[in-house]
Amino acid sequence: MSPPHLAFSSRRSPVVCTNGCVASSQPLATAIGLDILKRGGNAADAAVAVAAALNVTEPCSTGIGGDCFCLFYDAKSREVKGLNGSGRSPQALTLSLIEQYGFDEANPSHPFHALNITVPGAAAGWCDTVDFFGSKKELAEHGRRGFYEGRIAEAIVEIIQQNGGVMCLDDLKSHASLNVTPICTDYKGVRLWEIPPNGQGITALIALNILENFCIKEMGHNTADYLHILAEALKLSFSDTSHFCADPDKVKVPVQELLSKDYCKRRSELISFQKANSQLEHGIPAGSDTVYFTVVDKEGNACSFINSNYMGFGTGLAPEGCGFTLQNRGACFSFARDHPNCVAPEKRPYHSIIPALATSTASGELLCSFGVMGALMQPQGHVQVLVNMLEFGMDPQQALDAARLYVQYSKPDKKWHVSLEDGIAACVAEDLMERGHDVQWPVTGHDRAQFGRGQVIASGSWTSTQKKPCEVLKGCLAAERSGSALLVRTHISLFTMCFRGCAKCLGYSLIPLAVCCIVANILLYFPNGETKYANDNNLTNFVWFFHGIVGAGVLMFLPAAVFIRLEHDNCAGCCGNVACGERCAMLSSVLVALIGLAGSGYCFIISALALQEGPYCMTGTTWEYPFANGNGGYLKDHNLWTSCLEPAHVVEWNVILFSILLTLSGVQVIICAVQIINGLIGGICGPCCCGQEYSMKA
Known part of the structure; x- marks a missing residue:
C-alpha cells in the first residue's frame, strides 16, 4: 500500500536582516556562518566556515574530498570575481588507458570507479576563497600543503591505487585553484553572473538570451505557453553546452560566440509554439548531490558558494584516517575521442555545480546571490528562480517554492523528457503532451529531488515595483527535499x-x-x-x-x-x-x-x-x-x-x-x-x- 500523498505548502516567508545573512541547507552550518560574521569576518570567511561545517553535517552531499566554485561580489568596487576550485584528472589518465580497461563511450566505467576520481579541489578552494576575498584571519593551520602533501595526500593516493585508479602524489601537489573572470549576460536590466566553463553556468545565460526574445510575462507563470518556451530554450542551451563546455585550458570554448545576442536570437527562431523539438546531437552527463549556500555581510559583500562530491558520497572511497570520501567528478568526462570534453591527462571535466549572482546592469549594485542544487537542474533552476522574481514579481521565498520544470535528454531513448513538479496544473501537462513533449506529471514524493533545492539572498525590494534596491537584505532558504524532511531556516535574531x-x-x-x-x-x-x-x-x-x-x-x-x-x-x-x-x-x-x-x-x-x-x-x-x-x-x-x-x-x-x-x-x-x-x-x-x-x- 502506497503512503498517502501530501500536497506541498510552504509556510516559510523571507527573513529580513540588516547586518548580514547566511542561507544554507543545514541549521548548524548556517549558525557557524553567522558566528563568523558576528566576529568580524566577511562574506567569504563565513562561506568557507559554512562549507567546512557542511563537510560534517551533510557529508552525503559535500566534503573536502570534492570540488567547489565561488562568486564574490565586492561592495566597494561593485566587481564580481570568480574562483574555480575544481580538480584535474591524473597525469596518467588517458583515453587509451580507459580503452585498455575495456571502457568506451557506449560502455563507460561505473560512475563509482576509482578512475573517475579527479584531484579534490575543495581544500585549496576554501583556503583560496579566504586568501583572495576574505579577511585572512581564518586560514587553516597548515593551509593547502596540509592536504595536498604529506600524510593526507599519501592516504588519498593509496586508496585510489588500491581500487584501480592512477592518481599519484604529483597530481595532488601540482593542484591549484583558478582565479577566473565570471561570464554574464543582461536580461531586462539585470545582469546574471556565472562561472565560465568548465562549469555549466553558461547554459543558464544562453537560455536567458533565448527567452529574452519572447514576451514571458504576458504568458503567465507556469502556463502551457510559458513552460513550452522554457523547455525549448533549455533544450537548445543544453544542446550547445553539452558539446562545447569543457576545460578551456585544453580546448577552445567559444564563450563569447555562444553568448552573442544575435546567435541566441537565431537559436530562438528554431522554437515552434505548436511543436516540441525532440532532436539532440550530443549527450549530457548526469549526476545529483550538492550543497549550495550564500552569505552577504553587513558591508554588502556577497559570496555565492557551491561544494559537491558529485554523486552522494562520490566514489564512496575514504582515505584511511581522514574522515572524508573522494568525489567521482571524472564520470562527467566523455569517452568519445573527438569530443571537446574527452578524457585526457590533467584536464578538468564538464562540471555541473554553479553558483550565481545578479547585479543591476545600470548601477552594478548587488540584487541577489543565489543558487539551486541538483546537477543538470542547476542552470534550469537559475533561470526559473530569476524569471519568477523578475518577470512574475515573486519574492525570493515564493520564487524558490514555485513548482518547477526539469528537462533532460535520455541517451537510451534518444529523446528529451520533461518532468513537471506537483503543483503544475493537469491541463498544462496535457497541453504540453499535445505539443509533442514527453511529459512526466505529477512528480511527487522522493522523485521531487530532481527539481533540486536552493537558497537566495536578495537585496531590498528590487523584485517588486520599488526598483531601487534598499539596505535591507531579504534572505530565505528553500529546501526542496522529497519525502518527509526537516526544513530549517536559520537567520540572525534581531531580538x-x-x-x-x-x-x-x-x-x-x-x-x-x-x-x-x-x-x-x-x-x-x-x-x-x-x-x-x-x-x-x-x-x-x-x-x-x-x-x-x-x-x-x-x-x-x-x-x-x-x-x-x-x-x-x-x-x-x-x-x-x-x-x-x-x-x-x-x-x-x-x-x-x-x-x-x-x-x-x-x-x-x-x-x-x-x-x-x-x-x-x-x-x-x-x-x-x-x-x-x-x-x-x-x-x-x-x-x-x-x-x-x-x-x-x-x-x-x-x-x-x-x-x-x-x-x-x-x-x-x-x-x-x-x-x-x-x-x-x-x-x-x-x-x-x-x-x-x-x-x-x-
Whole structure:
C-alpha cells in the first residue's frame, strides 16, 4: 500500500536582516556562518566556515574530498570575481588507458570507479576563497600543503591505487585553484553572473538570451505557453553546452560566440509554439548531490558558494584516517575521442555545480546571490528562480517554492523528457503532451529531488515595483527535499541582537563615568591642589574608603568590558548550541552587572555620607568636623562655610567633588540595573525568539 500523498505548502516567508545573512541547507552550518560574521569576518570567511561545517553535517552531499566554485561580489568596487576550485584528472589518465580497461563511450566505467576520481579541489578552494576575498584571519593551520602533501595526500593516493585508479602524489601537489573572470549576460536590466566553463553556468545565460526574445510575462507563470518556451530554450542551451563546455585550458570554448545576442536570437527562431523539438546531437552527463549556500555581510559583500562530491558520497572511497570520501567528478568526462570534453591527462571535466549572482546592469549594485542544487537542474533552476522574481514579481521565498520544470535528454531513448513538479496544473501537462513533449506529471514524493533545492539572498525590494534596491537584505532558504524532511531556516535574531546592542551601549557609557570617578576621588586628596593635608592626614576619613577609585572606578571596567564584548561572545563552545550559548552570554552579563551595581552603590553611599558629615577642617585652633551633627544642613546655609579656615575653600572642594561622585555613581547604578533587566530578558526570552524555524514538508 502506497503512503498517502501530501500536497506541498510552504509556510516559510523571507527573513529580513540588516547586518548580514547566511542561507544554507543545514541549521548548524548556517549558525557557524553567522558566528563568523558576528566576529568580524566577511562574506567569504563565513562561506568557507559554512562549507567546512557542511563537510560534517551533510557529508552525503559535500566534503573536502570534492570540488567547489565561488562568486564574490565586492561592495566597494561593485566587481564580481570568480574562483574555480575544481580538480584535474591524473597525469596518467588517458583515453587509451580507459580503452585498455575495456571502457568506451557506449560502455563507460561505473560512475563509482576509482578512475573517475579527479584531484579534490575543495581544500585549496576554501583556503583560496579566504586568501583572495576574505579577511585572512581564518586560514587553516597548515593551509593547502596540509592536504595536498604529506600524510593526507599519501592516504588519498593509496586508496585510489588500491581500487584501480592512477592518481599519484604529483597530481595532488601540482593542484591549484583558478582565479577566473565570471561570464554574464543582461536580461531586462539585470545582469546574471556565472562561472565560465568548465562549469555549466553558461547554459543558464544562453537560455536567458533565448527567452529574452519572447514576451514571458504576458504568458503567465507556469502556463502551457510559458513552460513550452522554457523547455525549448533549455533544450537548445543544453544542446550547445553539452558539446562545447569543457576545460578551456585544453580546448577552445567559444564563450563569447555562444553568448552573442544575435546567435541566441537565431537559436530562438528554431522554437515552434505548436511543436516540441525532440532532436539532440550530443549527450549530457548526469549526476545529483550538492550543497549550495550564500552569505552577504553587513558591508554588502556577497559570496555565492557551491561544494559537491558529485554523486552522494562520490566514489564512496575514504582515505584511511581522514574522515572524508573522494568525489567521482571524472564520470562527467566523455569517452568519445573527438569530443571537446574527452578524457585526457590533467584536464578538468564538464562540471555541473554553479553558483550565481545578479547585479543591476545600470548601477552594478548587488540584487541577489543565489543558487539551486541538483546537477543538470542547476542552470534550469537559475533561470526559473530569476524569471519568477523578475518577470512574475515573486519574492525570493515564493520564487524558490514555485513548482518547477526539469528537462533532460535520455541517451537510451534518444529523446528529451520533461518532468513537471506537483503543483503544475493537469491541463498544462496535457497541453504540453499535445505539443509533442514527453511529459512526466505529477512528480511527487522522493522523485521531487530532481527539481533540486536552493537558497537566495536578495537585496531590498528590487523584485517588486520599488526598483531601487534598499539596505535591507531579504534572505530565505528553500529546501526542496522529497519525502518527509526537516526544513530549517536559520537567520540572525534581531531580538537577541537588540539586547546585545543595548548592552554594548551601556558598556561604552560606563568607561567615561569610571574615569571621571577616579579623577574626582584623587582630587579629594589635594584640596586647592596642595599635598600637605594628605601628608598630615588632615582630610575627611571618607576619602580613604577609595570609593571613587575602586568602587565606581577600576571595578567598573569589568562590567564595561563584558557588556561591550557581549555582541561577539555567545559561549557556544560550552555546549555547542548557539541558542544555549546566547542564553549563557546574556545571563553571565547579569552576574557582572551585579558586581558593577555593588561597586557603584558603594561609591554612592560613601559619597552621600561624606556630604552629610561635611569636611574635616581647621575651625580656629583645632581640626574637627564642624557640620557633623547638622544632618547636612550646612549644604543649604552657605554662611556656615566660613567657619572652615583651612584648607581654604575646602567646603566647596568637598561638596563639588563628592556631589560629582554621588551623581556619577548614581548613573552607574542605573546602568547596571538596566543591564540586569536587559540580561535577564535577553537570556530567558531571547533564545526563545531566535531565528531558527522548523517545518515538515512531504
